[in-house]
Amino acid sequence: MNTVAFSSWNGKIVDNRTSGNGAGKTKKPAEGSCPVSLDGRSYDALMGWNGLVVVDPKTDVVALTLAYIEEARKLSCGECSVCMIGIDRVRDILQGLSAGKGSSQDITEIEDIVKGVMANSKCNFGRASALTPVLDSVKYFQDSFLEAGKTATAKKGAEKNFQSAVTAPCMKACPATLDIPGYIELIRNNKFKESLELVRERCILPGVIGRACTHPCESACVRKDMDGSLAIRLLKRAAADQDLQGGSALSVPKEEKKEKIAVIGAGPAGLAAAYHLRLLGYGVTIFEALPKGGGMAAVGIPDYRLPKDILNHEIDLIKRMGVDIRYSSKVDALNAADFQKQGYAAVFTAIGAHVGTKIGCKGEEIASDDVVQGADFLWGLSLGKKTKPVDRVVIIGGGNVALDCARNCLRLGFKSVEIVYRRSRVEMPGSKEEIEEALHEGVKLTYLTAPVGIVRKAGKVAAIECIKMKLGEPDESGRKRPIPVKGSEFSLKTDMVIAATGQKPDLGLLTGKDKGTLTTAWGTIKVDPVSYSTATARIFAGGDCVSGPATLIEALNMGNKAAKSIDSYLQGKTFVDELSFEGIDVDRQRDMGFVPPAKSEEVKFLDVAERLKGFAEVEGGFNADAAMKEAQRCLRCYRLMVWQ
Amino acid sequence: MAKMIINGHEIEAKAGATVLEEARKLNIDIPTLCYHKDLSSFGACRLCTVEVKIKGKWQLAASCQTEAAAGMEVRTDTDNVRESRKLAASLLYFRYPQTAVVRDMAAKLGVDVQAAADSRDCILCGLCTRTCHEIVGVDALKFKDRGLARDVEEPKIEFTPSTCIGCGSCAFVCPTGFVRMEAGDGKRIIWDKVFKMASCSACGRYFAPVEQLEFISRTTGVPVSQLMTCVSCR
Ligand SMILES: Cc1cc2nc3c(=O)[nH]c(=O)nc-3n(C[C@H](O)[C@H](O)[C@H](O)COP(=O)(O)OP(=O)(O)OC[C@H]3O[C@@H](n4cnc5c(N)ncnc54)[C@H](O)[C@@H]3O)c2cc1C
Ligand code: SF4
Ligand code: SF4
Ligand code: SF4
Ligand code: FES
Numbered sequence: 001m002n003t004v005a006f007s008s009w010n011g012k013i014v015d016n017r018t019s020g021n022g023a024g025k026t027k028k029p030a031e032g033s034c035p036v037s038l039d040g041r042s043y044d045a046l047m048g049w050n051g052l053v054v055v056d057p058k059t060d061v062v063a064l065t066l067a068y069i070e071e072a073r074k075l076s077c078g079e080c081s082v083c084m085i086g087i088d089r090v091r092d093i094l095q096g097l098s099a100g101k102g103s104s105q106d107i108t109e110i111e112d113i114v115k116g117v118m119a120n121s122k123c124n125f126g127r128a129s130a131l132t133p134v135l136d137s138v139k140y141f142q143d144s145f146l147e148a149g150k151t152a153t154a155k156k157g158a159e160k161n162f163q164s165a166v167t168a169p170c171m172k173a174c175p176a177t178l179d180i181p182g183y184i185e186l187i188r189n190n191k192f193k194e195s196l197e198l199v200r201e202r203c204i205l206p207g208v209i210g211r212a213c214t215h216p217c218e219s220a221c222v223r224k225d226m227d228g229s230l231a232i233r234l235l236k237r238a239a240a241d242q243d244l245q246g247g248s249a250l251s252v253p254k255e256e257k258k259e260k261i262a263v264i265g266a267g268p269a270g271l272a273a274a275y276h277l278r279l280l281g282y283g284v285t286i287f288e289a290l291p292k293g294g295g296m297a298a299v300g301i302p303d304y305r306l307p308k309d310i311l312n313h314e315i316d317l318i319k320r321m322g323v324d325i326r327y328s329s330k331v332d333a334l335n336a337a338d339f340q341k342q343g344y345a346a347v348f349t350a351i352g353a354h355v356g357t358k359i360g361c362k363g364e365e366i367a368s369d370d371v372v373q374g375a376d377f378l379w380g381l382s383l384g385k386k387t388k389p390v391d392r393v394v395i396i397g398g399g400n401v402a403l404d405c406a407r408n409c410l411r412l413g414f415k416s417v418e419i420v421y422r423r424s425r426v427e428m429p430g431s432k433e434e435i436e437e438a439l440h441e442g443v444k445l446t447y448l449t450a451p452v453g454i455v456r457k458a459g460k461v462a463a464i465e466c467i468k469m470k471l472g473e474p475d476e477s478g479r480k481r482p483i484p485v486k487g488s489e490f491s492l493k494t495d496m497v498i499a500a501t502g503q504k505p506d507l508g509l510l511t512g513k514d515k516g517t518l519t520t521a522w523g524t525i526k527v528d529p530v531s532y533s534t535a536t537a538r539i540f541a542g543g544d545c546v547s548g549p550a551t552l553i554e555a556l557n558m559g560n561k562a563a564k565s566i567d568s569y570l571q572g573k574t575f576v577d578e579l580s581f582e583g584i585d586v587d588r589q590r591d592m593g594f595v596p597p598a599k600s601e602e603v604k605f606l607d608v609a610e611r612l613k614g615f616a617e618v619e620g621g622f623n624a625d626a627a628m629k630e631a632q633r634c635l636r637c638y639r640l641m642v643w644q
Numbered sequence: 645m646a647k648m649i650i651n652g653h654e655i656e657a658k659a660g661a662t663v664l665e666e667a668r669k670l671n672i673d674i675p676t677l678c679y680h681k682d683l684s685s686f687g688a689c690r691l692c693t694v695e696v697k698i699k700g701k702w703q704l705a706a707s708c709q710t711e712a713a714a715g716m717e718v719r720t721d722t723d724n725v726r727e728s729r730k731l732a733a734s735l736l737y738f739r740y741p742q743t744a745v746v747r748d749m750a751a752k753l754g755v756d757v758q759a760a761a762d763s764r765d766c767i768l769c770g771l772c773t774r775t776c777h778e779i780v781g782v783d784a785l786k787f788k789d790r791g792l793a794r795d796v797e798e799p800k801i802e803f804t805p806s807t808c809i810g811c812g813s814c815a816f817v818c819p820t821g822f823v824r825m826e827a828g829d830g831k832r833i834i835w836d837k838v839f840k841m842a843s844c845s846a847c848g849r850y851f852a853p854v855e856q857l858e859f860i861s862r863t864t865g866v867p868v869s870q871l872m873t874c875v876s877c878r
Contacts (some may be wrong), residue, residue: 078790078799079768080688081677085735116731119704120688166792189787190777224750594696594703596710632684638792 002374005059008051008136009034011590015140017057033304035584038643039577046643049129049589052136059644061141062098062148065134067162068642069094072130075166075638077185083126086117090131100149107138107145119593123636124222125181126133128589135483164642165579170232172586173220176202177578180217181489181636183591184235188631192242192624199236200250204275204318205268205526207244207295210237211483211619212301214431214551220587222637230634231622238627244313248511250275250321251339259345264331264509265294268348268552269543270557271315272568274323277348282566284323285344285437290383294542295352297552299382300375302404303615304411332508336538346566349525349534350559351509353549354379357502359396361464363454364499370461371454374500389413391493394464396420396451397500398428399549403435405498406443410612412587418444418492420451420467422482437618441608444509450482452489454497463491504547514539524548531575532562540566579641586639647716650835651721657712664692664707669722672720675729675749677736677819678769679708683778690732695719704728704743730754740765745819764821768799772814773821780865784808810839810853846877 002585007014013035034053035046045052045059047068054061069091076084090113093106114131121127134496138145170180179198186195199206213233221229261277262271266288274284293315299304319325335572339347356373358364361468364371370390372395381387389412395402398421409417419438421428424447428435439445448469456461468488471480504523507515517535520526525541532540542558561577568575611618622630646657650667657666662685667674677689685708696705697717704724719725730753739748742763751757773785784807789797810832815825826833830841832853839853851874861868 013738074790075792079770079787081690081732081736081767084790084799085739089735089738112731113735116728116735120690120693120706120728122690122706122733179792181792185789185791189789190783191786191789194789314657529846594698594705594710597713 001159004034004053004055005057006052006054006140007034008133008140009048009053010588013140037583039580039582043643045372046641047133047137048419048584049132049639050585050640052140059143061137062094063160064162064642064644066091066094067135067164068133068161068640071164071640073644075125075640076130076638077123077125079424080122080126082117083121083123083130085220086126087130089113090134094145097145098148102146102149103119104146105144107142110138111135118591124589124592125636125638127591128637129461129639141230160363160644161417162642162644164640165581167222167481167579167581167586167637167639168637168642169222169587170217170230170637172581175216175551175554176560178202178236181241181634181638182632184230184232184631185636187235187239187627188634190624190628192627193246193248196239196242196243196248197251199239202560203236203553203558204250204272205314205552206236207240207314208235208268208294208297208306209553209556210240210621211310211617212297212304213553220310222587222592222635223342223595226595227597231388231600231603231630232364233603234603235627235631236624238622238624240314241308241621242308242624242627250317251279253279253281255281257283259283260285260343260344261340261348262287262344263348263350263568264334264350265289265295265350265543265545266293266315266325266327267350267352267543267555268297269352269555269559269562270295270348271318272556273348273350273563274325274559275318275321276560276563277566278318278321278323280563282567282570286323287329287331287452288325288327291327293327294348295323295555296354299379300401300404302378302381302408304407304611304618305404307617325549331509333511334514334539335511336536340538345570346538346540348532348559348562348566349539349545350543350555351505351545352555353503353505353524353544355504355506356499357504359499359501360453361443361453363456366454366456367455368459369459370496372496372498374405374498375503377405377498378399378408387412389415391622392416392418392494393498394418394420394451394492394494394495395500397502398423398430399500399502400430400434401503402498402500403430403438403443403499405439407438409498410441410443411615416444417442418466418494420446420449420466420492422448423479424448426472433435437605441611448482450484451497455491461495461497463493464497465489465491491591503544503549505506505548507545523550530577531565531569532558533565561580581641584641589637590637595635598633600633601626646712648712648714648718648844650714655656657716661712662708663694663696663705663710663712663716663718665734666712666716667694667707667720667875669782674707674720675733676708676751677745677749677767678771679737680771680774680817683771684736685709686774688768688770689736693728693732695722695725714777725871732815733776736767740820743813743820761809767820769819771817773801775813775817776864780809780811780813782807782809782811785814805835805837808834808837809856809859810834811835811848811856842872844874844877845872847874849874851875 044056045054073087078084114135183195183198215233217232218229260283263274263286263574266286278284294311356375406417453465468485469482472483472493475481525545527541532542542557542562565575606618646798677692687706687709687736692707694707695702733750733753734755736746740746743765776785784804788800788802814828815823821846832839842852842854857871
């Protein structure tokens, strides 16, 4: 986009029109000051919470404004006196104008209402999005509105094709784009069951995600810098926990389809895809190598963070809607033709990333019980393998796997548990909460240290040789690169070493030419980023095996998307993803107004002494009343955009 | 105790009190339609608006939702406040032109109110839902939410007959008379549910719905038989 005819995005006026109010006042290129394209697609004009952008000067702004108001009306909850009634009143006036029954006084009234709604609405939808851009259209396109009756443009406009999309700062930050304000609002209104149903539309493991999600949404919450983010994750957990007593079933498919689909792996990605495909009416079979489902949520994330009855309950619901899960059924060869012969129209591969990467130090190549991979260690633990506690263990790595290993070791009775990480605390990829809890429980963290070699005595690990590091320039991951400090080698006594520096997918099941065409340089499966299809027809993939080790919700989301894409593929349609709002400043709004401070609800954590006795859940949840109270704090920051 | 200023008066606000409560203590008239002293604040009517000084700038705030804080400065009688209240009242009047409390409020706040027949509309003040949840402890009333991908044309209050105990608190608190409550013939009708009334074992007067007595019995553990006397005979 080189120029726009008009833009008021973020309140910055750019006006390149040759006629109209304020025409030609500012001749500035609008580059970078407003949405340039919508996921690569161009548009004629758009109206959003932050303003109005007109690319094609022939756009019918009156029709666009009316279309915007119609959509805004759907989003207004209608609970406060100004927002929804204000929208209705403005709509009435505009309809009068476009029927030729208006005057400039009407424009003044619209302006008064819009300003009143912006200043006095209860929630942030009313304040930021509901009518804000209407102010710009009536101000800068006044003539069009006053003449609308004569040209009857609005009537024609009703036939025009407008598209719309809704987001919120928290929704945009959520990998699965959950309707966060929506499910929080339902909790606020004491509708836990409806809230859970809404969550499940995009997150089929609400109790799991409500406990173990890395919650990027909370970092984007508008309340973050006021009085603290909403407890978005814990509210989801509250909705799921309330249901544990009642025990609702999942919705059943409306119609049955004849095609069957195979899913490889019952982790979050596989389960999400299976659920959505089943809901669409397909027969779904999941092949799972392990004797239980859940993937890393089952054999990675420890019980004290995620009690397994929660996970199993949620998997059970998916099974009960007719998904066939075959445990202990490892797929050794991913062969599209074989699957087709067995009657599967498509295959979704979601095998995760389970092979630990080498830490790259001397002595690690010798197989022994006292040098193990983090993922294997946790795996064994959750599958019932007995681990004898030793006095000292050193864990290499800085992510959640390292932290989970460490906290598990403490619970197993290991006396000294030390994590060795090559950068400093700020660069640690493990979540802040996890790091704090680990320290609190007694894990020792040693930063800026890398292992060089494992020292064995009489075949047993005796120590690990390390070297001190310093931080240099940021590398391609954006984190500062660790550089060894010459001559700073030292030795750490230990009885066991756990390597937790990362995992890769086990792509042993790729055969023939797939080995080359389906693998990326990073050892993951290569897919189309939108459709999750691979170079081989009928084979789709998603989750950690595509992204590399990531998070539960990212894996779930890929399962959600892949299911829709597989459906499109089988129905002979092109899969079009919803608008991502990528590159659009969703966190900005013109004016917030005053938000009465409200402290967030707190939850209880188990005492450290209690924790170390076993694997009991550490973090408490909200009861119904606390959840409803916390939900009251949500500002409902829905942002609407309508375009043509 | 927090020292704060309302309309130039320096006061000592009670811990946890709202600006609305403190202002009313000073006999400052602040219009409200959705506030009740025994219920949590809801912020729906937007009539209680005042101005609060935040970082040197006067901002509108719903006084029922704003906790009084040390050093806070509040104004309740500026043009901005008056206009904002008037706009809220005029929008309420636009939607509910026949409802008495709305008409009276609108007229009081300077809206030009026309004569019209009387009607008792629900203005979504949420007093009934909060009463049922917070005071009665029964969740028979909930908001029907509108919102993203939820096809609800008009917001409204949903009534769940199966949980309602017929206490009548909602009808009592409703400012518009929208909640239907009728009595007679040993029966009471609330919303659209018919309740059988219990008669007092001493005086024989119908005094409470049987379901309410059963509810009290369930929550207190007192057998229903011991609850069968009305307040005046107890
Ligand atoms: C210790 C640990 C802690 C973590 N903590 C968190 C956290 O707190 N929050 C968070 O968001 N994320 C966390 N993660 C990451 C998260 O668990 C993963 O990103 C997520 O589980 C990936 O989901 P997935 O479905 O892609 O793969 P997985 O969950 O790995 O599931 C893949 C499944 O496929 C099966 N499979 C593999 N190969 C075959 C085959 N050939 N045939 C049949 N089945 C096969 C596997 O057995 C497994 O069940 C953690 C990961 C680990 C290891
Ligand atoms: S206040 Fe609510 S809607 Fe707004 S960003 Fe936070 S969670 Fe999302
Ligand atoms: S009468 Fe029914 S709905 Fe009304 S407050 Fe009592 S229990 Fe709730
Ligand atoms: S029924 Fe009455 S009390 Fe309940 S929301 Fe409507 S007007 Fe308010
Ligand atoms: S009394 Fe404060 S918004 Fe109604």
